[in-house]
Amino acid sequence: MRRRIGILSAGGDCPGINAVIRAATKAALRKGFEVYGFLGGYGGLVEKAYRVLDEAAISGLLHRGGTVLGSNNRYNPMRYPVTIDGQTVFKDCTKEAMETIEELGIEGIIAIGGDGTLAVTKDMAAYGLKAVTVPKTIDNDLHDTDQTFGFDTAVQTATEALDKLHTTAESHHRVMVLEVMGRSAGWIALMSGVAGGADVILIPEIPWNIDAVARKILDRKKNGKPFSIVVVAEGTPDPEGKLVIRKRIEESHEPIRLGGIGQLVGDLIEERTGIETRVTVLGHIQRGGSPTPFDRVLATRLGVEAAERATRGEWGVMVCLRKGEIEAIPFDQITPGTKHVPPDHHLVLAAKACGISFGDE
Numbered sequence: 359m360r361r362r363i364g365i366l367s368a369g370g371d372c373p374g375i376n377a378v379i380r381a382a383t384k385a386a387l388r389k390g391f392e393v394y395g396f397l398g399g400y401g402g403l404v405e406k407a408y409r410v411l412d413e414a415a416i417s418g419l420l421h422r423g424g425t426v427l428g429s430n431n432r433y434n435p436m437r438y439p440v441t442i443d444g445q446t447v448f449k450d451c452t453k454e455a456m457e458t459i460e461e462l463g464i465e466g467i468i469a470i471g472g473d474g475t476l477a478v479t480k481d482m483a484a485y486g487l488k489a490v491t492v493p494k495t496i497d498n499d500l501h502d503t504d505q506t507f508g509f510d511t512a513v514q515t516a517t518e519a520l521d522k523l524h525t526t527a528e529s530h531h532r533v534m535v536l537e538v539m540g541r542s543a544g545w546i547a548l549m550s551g552v553a554g555g556a557d558v559i560l561i562p563e564i565p566w567n568i569d570a571v572a573r574k575i576l577d578r579k580k581n582g583k584p585f586s587i588v589v590v591a592e593g594t595p596d597p598e599g600k601l602v603i604r605k606r607i608e609e610s611h612e613p614i615r616l617g618g619i620g621q622l623v624g625d626l627i628e629e630r631t632g633i634e635t636r637v638t639v640l641g642h643i644q645r646g647g648s649p650t651p652f653d654r655v656l657a658t659r660l661g662v663e664a665a666e667r668a669t670r671g672e673w674g675v676m677v678c679l680r681k682g683e684i685e686a687i688p689f690d691q692i693t694p695g696t697k698h699v700p701p702d703h704h705l706v707l708a709a710k711a712c713g714i715s716f717g718d719e
């Protein structure tokens with residue numbers, strides 16, 4: 359029997375996952391391994407849902423967004439949702455997940471995911487799961503890797519949206535507010551705001567006040583620019599410091615779904631400046647579509663490294679990008695928590711030097 363490894367994608371999808379699946383599978387096949395792709399994240403291990411990945415199965419994946427294996431940000435084998443009499447209850451299904459691995463003779467898995475997936479994978483190691491993780495998220499909020507794939511594509515999408523919003527802003531002399539994703543980190547807002555020529559960027563890491571925002575917009579009007587572009591990260595708290603929450607998904611690793619701060623900011627701006635204001639929520643458009651060349655290349659490099667480690671039996675590591683090099687960091691050395699934008703980050707200071715307001719001064 360040929361040696362076998364598994365691969366799965368968990369958590370929210372993002373552009374570049376398919377490129378990781380493709381690269382990791384190609385590299386493992388060339389080493390003589392068989393590759394089993396589990397469907398729907400960790401749910402595939404519990405439910406024994408998988409596809410054998412051969413060259414044909416991974417053909418044409420490089421440029422495709424999403425993940426052909428499917429993903430799920432609710433399936434944690436240690437707290438697996440099952441429906442009994444119409445009610446969802448949580449069951450420990452680690453035994454079922456580990457049985458799948460043993461029955462298929464899989465040596466270990468490559469798990470592509472964000473912080474939730476990493477936490478589940480680390481915990482599953484205690485039950486004997488051998489894994490290499492590949493960090494992914496459009497939010498770019500993971501420590502120990504300089505950038506996550508998916509982020510560059512999300513920034514490109516948000517920048518294109520800002521370019522388009524400029525048209526109406528200029529033509530109608532309006533304020534256009536764009537709410538972007540990123541959870542509690544402002545990376546997408548910061549990068550797209552600078553790239554898209556925003557006048558105001560509001561991010562969770564920098565407390566803001568409406569006086570400063572209104573002042574910036576009114577100053578522009580006074581100086582012959584009766585329109586403004588505002589980018590707001592979804593995790594930016596309101597002026598009282600409260601998060602604006604759209605809904606809660608209890609089965610999810612991170613139950614809070616943010617959303618609505620853009621409208622709140624837009625309403626306050628219109629009230630304070632008297633300038634007609636419109637709000638756009640970019641939403642999941644940021645997670646979709648074809649990855650940029652940067653994300654394709656990063657995903658390919660990470661996928662190959664993950665396969666190299668897995669086929670050599672070097673489990674318990676996360677592959678990552680550091681100073682342009684692809685490395686691997688042991689699970690127990692991974693920095694926990696969210697990588698936030700430092701308020702004195704060079705790009706924040708550069709943006710301020712160019713006159714962009716963060717609503718703080």
Ligand code: F6P
Nearest residue numbers: 370495496497539540541615616
């Ligand atoms: O973490 C990626 C992300 O797209 C966040 O930016 C966003 O807050 C969240 O996921 C949305 O999650 P869901 O797809 O479950 O609505």
